Amino acid sequence: MTQKNFAAAINEALHEAMQQDTSVICYGLGVTDPKAVFGTTSNLEQRFGSERVFDMPTSENAMTGVAIGAALNGIKSVMTHQRLDFFLLAMDQLINGAAKWHYMFGGQNSIPITIRLIIGRGWGQGPTHSQNLQAWFAHIPGLKVIMPTTPGDAKGLLLSSIFDPNPVVFLEHRWLHNTVGDVPEGDFRIDIGKARKARTGTDITIVTMSYMTIEVLHAAEYLETRGVSCEIIDLRTIKPLDWETVMASVTKTGQLLVLDSGFTTGSVAGEIVARVAMEKFNVFKSAPARLAMPDVPEPTSYALTKGFYIRASDIAVKVLNMMGKNNSTVKIDLPEPMPHDVPGEWFKGPF
Amino acid sequence: MDRFFQRSGLQWRLLLVYPISTMTMVNSLNLFLQMYRIRAVEEEIAHRYPQGKMRCPVHLSIGQESIPAVFAETISKRDFAVSTHRGHAHYLAKGGSLNAMIAEIYGKVTGCAKGKGGSMHLIDLNVNFMGTSAIVGNSIPVGVGLALSAQLKGTDQISCIFLGDGAIEEGVFYESVNFAAVRKLPVLFICENNLYSVYSPLSVRQPQGRSIAKMVEAMGVEIATGSGSDVLASQQLMQQAVNKVREGSGPYFLEFSTYRWREHCGHSFDNDIGYRTQEEFLEWQAKDPLLLLESSLSQSTSNLRQQLDSIKAVVNLEVQAAFKFAETSEFPLQSEAYQDVYATQELSA
Numbered sequence: 247m248t249q250k251n252f253a254a255a256i257n258e259a260l261h262e263a264m265q266q267d268t269s270v271i272c273y274g275l276g277v278t279d280p281k282a283v284f285g286t287t288s289n290l291e292q293r294f295g296s297e298r299v300f301d302m303p304t305s306e307n308a309m310t311g312v313a314i315g316a317a318l319n320g321i322k323s324v325m326t327h328q329r330l331d332f333f334l335l336a337m338d339q340l341i342n343g344a345a346k347w348h349y350m351f352g353g354q355n356s357i358p359i360t361i362r363l364i365i366g367r368g369w370g371q372g373p374t375h376s377q378n379l380q381a382w383f384a385h386i387p388g389l390k391v392i393m394p395t396t397p398g399d400a401k402g403l404l405l406s407s408i409f410d411p412n413p414v415v416f417l418e419h420r421w422l423h424n425t426v427g428d429v430p431e432g433d434f435r436i437d438i439g440k441a442r443k444a445r446t447g448t449d450i451t452i453v454t455m456s457y458m459t460i461e462v463l464h465a466a467e468y469l470e471t472r473g474v475s476c477e478i479i480d481l482r483t484i485k486p487l488d489w490e491t492v493m494a495s496v497t498k499t500g501q502l503l504v505l506d507s508g509f510t511t512g513s514v515a516g517e518i519v520a521r522v523a524m525e526k527f528n529v530f531k532s533a534p535a536r537l538a539m540p541d542v543p544e545p546t547s548y549a550l551t552k553g554f555y556i557r558a559s560d561i562a563v564k565v566l567n568m569m570g571k572n573n574s575t576v577k578i579d580l581p582e583p584m585p586h587d588v589p590g591e592w593f594k595g596p597f
Numbered sequence: 598m599d600r601f602f603q604r605s606g607l608q609w610r611l612l613l614v615y616p617i618s619t620m621t622m623v624n625s626l627n628l629f630l631q632m633y634r635i636r637a638v639e640e641e642i643a644h645r646y647p648q649g650k651m652r653c654p655v656h657l658s659i660g661q662e663s664i665p666a667v668f669a670e671t672i673s674k675r676d677f678a679v680s681t682h683r684g685h686a687h688y689l690a691k692g693g694s695l696n697a698m699i700a701e702i703y704g705k706v707t708g709c710a711k712g713k714g715g716s717m718h719l720i721d722l723n724v725n726f727m728g729t730s731a732i733v734g735n736s737i738p739v740g741v742g743l744a745l746s747a748q749l750k751g752t753d754q755i756s757c758i759f760l761g762d763g764a765i766e767e768g769v770f771y772e773s774v775n776f777a778a779v780r781k782l783p784v785l786f787i788c789e790n791n792l793y794s795v796y797s798p799l800s801v802r803q804p805q806g807r808s809i810a811k812m813v814e815a816m817g818v819e820i821a822t823g824s825g826s827d828v829l830a831s832q833q834l835m836q837q838a839v840n841k842v843r844e845g846s847g848p849y850f851l852e853f854s855t856y857r858w859r860e861h862c863g864h865s866f867d868n869d870i871g872y873r874t875q876e877e878f879l880e881w882q883a884k885d886p887l888l889l890l891e892s893s894l895s896q897s898t899s900n901l902r903q904q905l906d907s908i909k910a911v912v913n914l915e916v917q918a919a920f921k922f923a924e925t926s927e928f929p930l931q932s933e934a935y936q937d938v939y940a941t942q943e944l945s946a
Contacts, residue, residue: 271749297749303779308738308772315679315742315756318727321749338769342732343739348940351720351728352711356940387938411940 247430253423255397256286256362259404260324262433264294267322270408271298273309274326274362283326284364284423306332310339313359314347322358324408330363330417331374344413345388356411360404365456365507366420367555368587372546378508378539380455381517383415384485390414390438391484393456397427399482402436410438419457419507421589441488443495447477450501450565453492453518455481458505464558465565468580472562474569484514489521496522500531501568505556506538513538532568537561551587624670625894626904628828631666632887634912635686638695641916642685642702646864650924651702653715658686660858663825663886664789665690667832671839672757677725677743679736680759682717683857684729687759693721695915696922705926712929713937725754733794734760734767737786741773744782744848755783755842763794765809766802771816774848778817781847785838786813788852789825795861796872810852818850825855826884856881 250258263270272294277287278301291299302309306327313323327333333340340361348356365378383391390412394400400418407414444459445466454462459480466476477495481487496502502522506515515536523534537556545551559580566573639657646655658665661683669690672678680687688698694709701708702716710718717731727743730736740758747754764770765788777784788809792799803809810820821838823831831853838849858878860867868875894901 303772303776305772305776307769308741308776311735311738311769311773312742312745312776315727315739315744316746316749317742318739319677319743319746319750321742321746338732338735339738342730342735347728349937350710350714350718352709352713353937353940354710354720354722356942358940390939409943411942 247428249426250397250429251424251426252397252400252418253285255401255429256404256418257288258429259401259408260287260290261293263324263405263408264290264298266433267409268298269320270322270324271316272324272326273300273302275302275304275332276328277301277326283328284420286362286418286423287326306335307339310336310361311343314339314343314357317357317359318355322360322408324360324362326362328364329375330365330379331377333361333363340389340413340415341386345386348412349388357413358409358411360407360410360414360416362416362418364420365417367457367507367544368421368551368589369593370546370548370587371544373543376544378417378506380417380484381508381512381514384514384517388412389485391417392438392482393417393419393484394482395422395444395456395459395480397425397429398434399436399442401429402434403438403482405433406435406438409435414438417456421457421593422460424589424593425460436482439483439486439488441491442480442482443477443491444480445476445478447475447499449475449499449569450503451477451479451492451495451499452503452505452561452565453479453481453515454505455484455514456507458507458556461556461558462505462561464580465561468558468562468576469565472566472571474565474571476565487518492518492522493526496526497529500529502530502534503561503564503568504534504536505561506536508538509541510536510538511541535564535568537564548585548587553582553586555586557582622894622897622899622901624832625829625890626901626908627670628666628832629887629890629894629905630908630912631669631690632662632828632890633908634915635662635665635689636887637909637912637916638689638699638919639685641920642699643859643864645920651716652704653702653717654682654862655702655716655864656683656862657859657864658683658857660881660885661789661791661825661855662686663828663831664787664853664855667828667835668757668787670832671835674724675752676754677727677740677747677756678759679727679740679743679756680719680729681733681736681761681764682729682731683761684719684759685716688719688721688726688729691721691726692724693719693726694723695919697721699919699923700926703923703926704928705923706929706933707922707926711933734764734769737764737767737770737773738776741777741782741784744777744784745780747783748780753843755785755839757785757787759787759789761794762788762790762792762799762809763802766794774813774816774818774850777848781845783842783845784848785842786818786848786850787835788850789855790852791855791857793857793861793873796870798872810850813850818848819846820850820852822852823854825853826886826889828886828890858882
């Protein structure tokens with residue numbers, strides 16, 4: 247199997263889908279520019295032509311409606327937005343249109359569109375360039391919401407999203423684009439709605455998504471040295487959520503911590519804690535918990551974002567606390583990486 | 598009576614064997630039929646609405662029948678159309694099933710959206726009437742997307758988008774016109790300017806003296822304006838616009854003046870509540886396109902009174918039958934409320 251980075255895996259999925267199916271089109275601001283949305287749309291226009299791959303006016307709302315209209319006549323659009331925050335201008339078309347079309351017209355036609363949104367944190371992205379609003383989308387009946395972590399999952403889930411008959415919101419964390427992993431060749435698909443066990447353990451279930459999975463894998467390695475065995479469930483799909491896998495794991499471990507890259511109130515983590523607590527109350531050895539972003543907009547300054555994000559150490563502190571273990575040395579054992587606002591030294595602006 | 602009509606598909610067509618010179622008369626009778634049919638349907642909805650069996654908002658097109666009628670006589674079944682909350686007339690004009698529309702308003706399982714959408718969500722895929730929306734401006738980009746699909750597939754279909762003067766104030770309108778212009782998409786925008794957005798007059802919404810059509814022209818789109826009271830002149834404008842769009846010259850924008858007689862939403866008249874004057878209403882009623890056409894046809898040399906009466910009789914029967922169909926249809930099962938949230942059929946590559 248070939249090792250590729252996340253961005254290349256996305257690119258490979260787009261090439262595969264467009265090659266397989268001439269009704270797949272791809273558009274968005276910058277998809278044909280030299281940077282090709284972090285390389286994810288490279289060579290698509292050259293290979294498939296400017297009719298099917300095109301840059302667009304700065305009109306997020308109308309262009310979402312265009313995808314709906316085209317879908318009504320059999321076109322599968324993949325839209326790309328360089329930041330989720332820009333796509334907020336398109337909520338009418340997404341929520342009043344795409345999400346409800348199949349239902350409100352009696353199931354006669356469907357809207358197979360895929361909306362790629364880049365989410366992130368750090369590098370001074372600030373209040374309106376960093377939002378992780380998966381909870382918003384998951385709240386809306388009719389939408390599917392995908393948040394892959396690994397390059398392989400990114401490819402497999404993007405292909406499944408493009409060929410799913412429903413509107414799919416596909417969230418790519420900017421800090422994952424350069425991570426490397428196994429990416430199967432060809433038409434490789436992963437079922438929407440199936441979580442992945444990223445680590446098997448016995449003491450606590452940690453449910454996670456997207457980039458938070460990277461942090462919790464570091465935390466779990468450390469926690470192993472402290473005698474805590476973590477089971478990590480990487481959701482991959484936020485909606486429909488794989489409740490079966492989550493419930494089975496919590497039944498086994500009796501402890502639940504849910505991580506979320508979004509704001510705390512109304513978060514996906516909150517929903518998971520609530521539902522598992524309601525259905526599996528008797529299995530809990532201690533109160534379930536969540537770690538999500540504070541209910542404040544993300545600041546821009548390097549100084550203000552220090553200690554702001556949930557890191558491996560925060561997770562370890564929380565888990566040890568839930569297990570009744572001493573957590574006083576965690577911050578020394580697992581210091582916040584320096585610099586704290588990038589996924590690695592390679593990450594330079596402007597993005 | 599039967600020899601005047603032929604029921605072809607879902608549309609009534611006149612079958613009058615006249616020499617070519619009287620084709621205009623046939624055309625006029627067809628326009629009359631379309632207008633009368635829309636009015637008869639809407640009047641019957643208004644008449645029965647207080648019974649409380651149609652339990653959803655209705656936005657009637659009484660007074661605004663001429664442009665849909667012209668549309669019906671100009672457009673092909675293969676062309677696409679989308680419309681608005683006030684969409685009954687456009688749905689019927691495109692050839693949408695009357696029975697299915699009335700049943701939808703009654704919330705019946707035989708409705709065009711199986712009772713999921715109501716009056717504001719009409720669809721008939723048999724005639725490429727692709728949907729209506731309750732949100733002002735919402736269906737505009739959808740129509741543009743349909744045009745994009747036609748362009749991608751290389752068909753000669755055009756996409757027609759009905760909108761009102763209120764939608765002109767939505768950002769998505771400009772976004773949609775701009776994209777249609779930049780990609781030279783086969784879109785026909787049909788703006789029915791009825792002067793009010795709910796109860797808000799144009800004067801508080803758009804600068805005095807600025808023409809909607811002229812503004813759109815400045816965006817690089819060909820335009821024409823007409824009076825909805827003059828049905829024959831409107832038909833010429835629409836025919837010319839349809840031809841141009843079909844030839845591939847890009848989007849076209851038509852603006853017609855018109856006036857809604859009843860309240861914004863519901864079955865009553867509302868001239869007494871103070872947002873418009875009785876005088877203004879009467880002025881527009883005097884320009885009723887249906888009445889004007891009927892009197893000109895009945896006063897013409899060939900006196901078409903008998904044909905007009907036949908049309909009315911046939912349409913009235915059809916309307917009554919549609920309400921009977923709706924009233925006697927079953928409601929959907931309660932469990933249906935939870936169905937069709939997601940599409941499940943596999944998409945083939």
